[in-house]
Amino acid sequence: MENEMHTDTEKHLELNANRSIERLLHFLGIPSISTDSAHDSDCVAAAEWLVKELSSIGMNARLVPATRHPAIIAHGPRVENARHVLFYGHYDVQPPEPLDEWESSPFDPEIKTRDGREVIHGRGAADDKGQLMTFVEACRALHETGGIPLNLTFLIEGEEEIGSPSVKKLLETYKNELSADIALICDTGMLDFDSPAIGCQLRGFVGEIITIEAASSDLHSGNYGGAARNPAVVMSQILASLVNKDGSISLPGFYEGVEDTSEDLMRDWKQLSTMEANLLEEVGLRVPAGEQGRSVLEQVWARPSFDINSLSSGYVGPGFKTVLPSTAQAKISFRLVGNQDPYNIREELRHAIQKLVPADCKVNFEAFGTVPAVQMDIGRSEFTLVKDAIRDVWKNPCVFIGMGGSIPIVTDIKKLLGLDTVLLGFSLSDDHMHAPNEKYDLECFRKGTLSWLRILRALEASSCPEMS
């Protein structure tokens, strides 16, 4: 009986695959760029579209207000003696710039063939609209063939790409109705096209926008060069001072709370030799830039890092203007691991910079994101159930990996709701997330949807020792 149901639902999913894709293409057509206030109404449109979609699969869905763009909370019908799952996703996307590098318009999504495989091309295809829809479409198939067999709650926000400024408040305000046994998020990647992975630790994040101001206006570098302070020179000196000669980060106390990776995980990661070899090669690099004696995977999953995300000063158009700029701006960030304290690190950063700013200059700091690193309790049964449920969907078995990026919501879900999160996603490393020509492999979309279908069935069927 159960197997038959599985088969029916999976057949239903397959028969309706084109409609699933049509819905996703519509969703991708909405330019819900959260950082740009010119797109505020597009964010609302994306949120309202999701409410309609979730309602159509039997969810009681509504918009809830947030700082910049509304979130969505939705509940399925109550299922007695079943696990309660909280699914989180986000409908907002990164700005598409530089526009001239896109093969076709970022918000006019298309199915294209790339390297012999069909892909969905458009901003948000992988991050996170396409991934979010794998879960929604799995739920739709269940809904349309007998019902979703678990207690299910959705929390979907529209502010993830601007650092989720409202998530904490949402989790606090709606704590009771968001309570569950486990959280699921589909916003991460595969190791490769055949190999799914569950993220079991996430790096933290501290971002800072630094602006140095010198003269009251841009000056002629001939008339003033030498006597007038150049804020771009000051900025270069500040940024260079943050990194030691051996590539380590110079801030006092920065490495407090950094711990070595467990031997079990290190053993798993050593087996990911293709990934270890390909990570840099795929992007045209050869030499790992991080701490010597650490593998590439360890450098991006389990070691802290410093990056300059943006630099701007003076005349950046074509040609050359002999201007002595009045301001220079850098956007920088640190990735954190273990128990590094993002608040302390921001304080040390600002203190170190202040000391290097000359008397004539003003420095302005703007915080962007303050997220500690997270480690999951992978001893919980759901982690094994999920891992096993998708064994036959993909060619290779699912493995536990670290994650270099931050997903602040995971931290907050752990801290405020007390839940571990299963981070399972189906994007590929060449999906160009946050970059021009973002895409999502059509096969990842299909198999991702099937994976969630089997996972929800597995979570339903299993005994549930942790259930409260």
Place this chain on the structure above:
Amino acid sequence: MENEMHTDTEKHLELNANRSIERLLHFLGIPSISTDSAHDSDCVAAAEWLVKELSSIGMNARLVPATRHPAIIAHGPRVENARHVLFYGHYDVQPPEPLDEWESSPFDPEIKTRDGREVIHGRGAADDKGQLMTFVEACRALHETGGIPLNLTFLIEGEEEIGSPSVKKLLETYKNELSADIALICDTGMLDFDSPAIGCQLRGFVGEIITIEAASSDLHSGNYGGAARNPAVVMSQILASLVNKDGSISLPGFYEGVEDTSEDLMRDWKQLSTMEANLLEEVGLRVPAGEQGRSVLEQVWARPSFDINSLSSGYVGPGFKTVLPSTAQAKISFRLVGNQDPYNIREELRHAIQKLVPADCKVNFEAFGTVPAVQMDIGRSEFTLVKDAIRDVWKNPCVFIGMGGSIPIVTDIKKLLGLDTVLLGFSLSDDHMHAPNEKYDLECFRKGTLSWLRILRALEASSCPEMS
């Protein structure tokens, strides 16, 4: 007899002042914008108008072809046993945009009252049509009251505002007929309304556009941060390495050819205490950024400098993108003095940068400008004659100053014709050159014309030991 002639000519100038201004207003009405090909015929019209004007004062004037817009060469009648003077100017102007910031149409010039003084308002009023016409009108007064008492050649170009692409070729092609004893240029400014100045040294220039390329595309700083090389970090380290802790420039051999300013000049500059005090204060700065123990004027006129003119990397729009950029670009420049060799300096710069570029990165260099510094031989009699000739025209005596910027024509005149140039002009710092509401003070125009009249008389009257 000579004094009477002086008086007659000056009286003639005064009686015909309105006609001089009418001619200038007509000239300003021609929109000879050299950078905009829509104005090619206006450039020809301005050039032809000048040929007619110069012919009317006894010059043998003609158009000569150049890259974009014709130049004018004109010769006066031969005067035996007199100095030969080469006057250089330009008839082209900057584009007037943004148009909506002009009080009245940029090419419909008017006399207006501003801050209680009459000014000529219009594009090119100061740069360089108004200044050029001070010299032409002085020549006219001489021509109409007995003749220009010197050998006089004009070279007027129409491509100065687009970087004078033809000047070297013009100087080479017409070298014989442009030969002279001294060059005069009226395209510079006063210290203030009462204080004329002669530029006697110009800093040189070496500009370079540096591009560092790392990964083949922008990356997610979470997924790659730590392992993938960040070109903006590399750029910061490179730029910071160019400056020593004491503010000096670190390139090997950079200070070769830098010499201390003569005691005479330093004495003159110490008297410019208002300028020394105001230069930085006017732009909101207080602390001179250059070498300790050097005055502000010395720092901008007689010491080399390093500036970052532009920085760009990653996402520079509003908000924050956690991108790990694939490229970083800086536009930098050095100002040079004395005998510093701009070619050596560019070579040392590239060599020093190459050494700091990690194995994985590519660096691309693009040269922008290679101009040695110029020092005039102010021991030549013409410099003293000019300085003394205008003593009674202005409230304060004329002084020798340095100039922080480069004027490529001056370098070329020195190099190709072997001539020193007297840089004397009458624009004020609030003339809005290259900006909306450009103006030229009417009194600067009048006194400027009188100044040239007295200078030409002085150059005629004096003994001339350097004459060949």
